[in-house]
Amino acid sequence: xxxxxxxxxxxxxxxxxxxxxxxxxxxxxxxxxxxxxxxxxxxxxxxxxxxx
Numbered sequence: 761x762x763x764x765x766x767x768x769x770x771x772x773x774x775x776x777x778x779x780x781x782x783x784x785x786x787x788x789x790x791x792x793x794x795x796x797x798x799x800x801x802x803x804x805x806x807x808x809x810x811x812x
Contacts, residue, residue, distance in 0.1 A: 788800050
């Protein structure tokens with residue numbers, strides 16, 4: 761099925777999902793200058809607890 765054949769509601773759901781995932785992944789380096797941090801290889805941020 762082509763994406764243009766999907767109902768408009770599914771297009772909106774995909775947009776919101778992409779926005780949420782992109783926003784969550786960007787919190788680690790948000791407001792930092794490019795090349796001012798080491799490569800991000802793990803998802804441990806200030807919103808994620810790493811206590812057992």
